[in-house]
Amino acid sequence: MPNLLNISSVMMCPHGGTVSAVSQNTKAQAGGGFILRMSDTYIIAGCPFVIGIVPHPCMQVQWVVGATMVKAAGDFALTVASVGLCLAGDGAPQGTVLINSTQPQVSGT
Secondary structure, three states: OOEEOEOOOEEEOOOOOEEEEEOOOOOOEEOOEEEOEOOOEEEEEOOOOEEOOEEOOEEEEEEEEOOOOOEEOOEEEOEOOOEEEEEEOOOOEEEEOEEEEOOOOOEOO
16 A cells, blocks of 8 residues: 655655645644645645746646545545646646655555
């Protein structure tokens, strides 16, 4: 079973931008941090992506695959197997989220 993501998980866009999670979950924890959910807000900062000479950075993450059985605070949790699309400001998908690390103590599907 894949490990659950929590507020301390390290994620990036495919171009090196940093993903920051803003979670509304204040109840369920894993590994000492609040569990991330599909409905939370994910903002990307520092994406250097350019199309030609026009900056087109990743700005936010839209999760399309989350846990299928684990919920936290009423919504499906995220695991290292979850799939999130990095979106530009105009909504164009620019690749999937890279999950670099998370807590190793709690897993689920």
